[in-house]
Amino acid sequence: MNAITATGLRRSYGDHVVLKGVDLNVQRGTVFSLLGANGAGKTTTVKILSTLIRADGGSASVAGHDVASDPDAVRAAIGVTGQFSAVDNLLTGRENLKLMADLHHLGRVEGRRKVELLLEQFDIVDAADKSAASYSGGMRRRLDLAMTLVGSPQVIFLDEPTTGLDPRSRRAMWDIVRRLVADGVTIFLTTQYLEEADELADRIAVLDHGKIVAEGTADELKRRIPGGHVLLQFNDPRHLEAATRVVRNATRDGEALALRVPNDGSVCSLKALLDRLDEHAVLVDSLSTHTPDLDDVFLALTGNPDKVAQP
Ligand SMILES: Nc1ncnc2c1ncn2[C@@H]1O[C@H](COP(=O)(O)OP(=O)(O)O)[C@@H](O)[C@H]1O
Ligand SMILES: [Mg+2]
Numbered sequence: 001m002n003a004i005t006a007t008g009l010r011r012s013y014g015d016h017v018v019l020k021g022v023d024l025n026v027q028r029g030t031v032f033s034l035l036g037a038n039g040a041g042k043t044t045t046v047k048i049l050s051t052l053i054r055a056d057g058g059s060a061s062v063a064g065h066d067v068a069s070d071p072d073a074v075r076a077a078i079g080v081t082g083q084f085s086a087v088d089n090l091l092t093g094r095e096n097l098k099l100m101a102d103l104h105h106l107g108r109v110e111g112r113r114k115v116e117l118l119l120e121q122f123d124i125v126d127a128a129d130k131s132a133a134s135y136s137g138g139m140r141r142r143l144d145l146a147m148t149l150v151g152s153p154q155v156i157f158l159d160e161p162t163t164g165l166d167p168r169s170r171r172a173m174w175d176i177v178r179r180l181v182a183d184g185v186t187i188f189l190t191t192q193y194l195e196e197a198d199e200l201a202d203r204i205a206v207l208d209h210g211k212i213v214a215e216g217t218a219d220e221l222k223r224r225i226p227g228g229h230v231l232l233q234f235n236d237p238r239h240l241e242a243a244t245r246v247v248r249n250a251t252r253d254g255e256a257l258a259l260r261v262p263n264d265g266s267v268c269s270l271k272a273l274l275d276r277l278d279e280h281a282v283l284v285d286s287l288s289t290h291t292p293d294l295d296d297v298f299l300a301l302t303g304n305p306d307k308v309a310q311p
Helices: 042-047 071-076 093-103 108-121 137-149 165-181 192-202 218-223 237-246 266-278 294-302
Strands: 002-013 016-026 032-036 059-060 077-082 153-160 186-191 201-210 211-216 231-234 251-253 258-262 286-290
Touching: 002 042, 002 186, 016 032, 016 042, 016 059, 016 186, 016 201, 016 211, 016 258, 032 042, 042 059, 042 186, 042 231, 042 266, 071 077, 071 231, 077 137, 093 108, 093 137, 108 137, 137 153, 137 165, 153 258, 153 294, 165 192, 192 201, 201 218, 211 294, 218 231, 231 266, 237 266, 266 286
Parallel strands: 032 186, 032 201, 077 153, 153 186
Antiparallel strands: 002 016, 002 059, 201 211, 231 258, 231 286, 251 258
């Protein structure tokens, strides 16, 4: 059964059409990543699926409940951590978690057990009795997510959970996501970072101009674009000319004295290329191999280099 299904979701703000018919299918117990640039409509999608706003058209169900006709049942089954944190700065980490336990009517004993477990799991024990105002960005995100988990949600929406975090905090968050999935939770993760989707997601959907422009596993998406290449760099234009004559299907960049040759980067095909150049006494100054990654996919699909976020 699918944890999330959406068909033809549409949504505008005034004249501004943000979603133009978005279809999504997320299998239970998997990580699904919605990848898109700033302003692509990721948060809008999350808000619709988590019943915070209504779609103008289309339908969606989450954890088996329709978001429009049964929002309370959806809310009871999900957790959401967004760009705006639910952490209360005036409270300590432990008090924030305790408050959530009370809101979920966990009872004194079960509530305490859950709070201590989450403090432990999310590495907040040492700072548990300090005010949340003193927490670092990474710690605040962890507390925010821990608070979401007090209610034991089946489906968790993580809206750009690592944007603005340093690399170490980002890795810590990735480990937490992996543990959650191992426990059978379904994760809907939005990100601007290709690397993050590549690391975590079972399936990735690319959102661009209000439409899903591609969907699949990271490997499937990578296969959709042209293969890798080797970049040969020359010191002498005459050698570049010679290389252009002896290597097939190469693209020449006269200004940079470089030749781009389609190549899968394997030792065998590199050796064949170098042997051929050697036979014709072509002198290569340097060589670099390039395997396609999700950045290439994103570029190929959206056609806009400015949109690629750098972690
Ligand atoms: N409440 C709102 N009122 C008007 N425009 C909005 C509102 N929320 C979002 N938008 C616009 O909708 C577009 C998509 O926003 P959003 O879903 O937040 O994108 P993302 O999360 O991918 O960065 C943006 O152009 C944004 O400015
Ligand atoms: Mg957003």
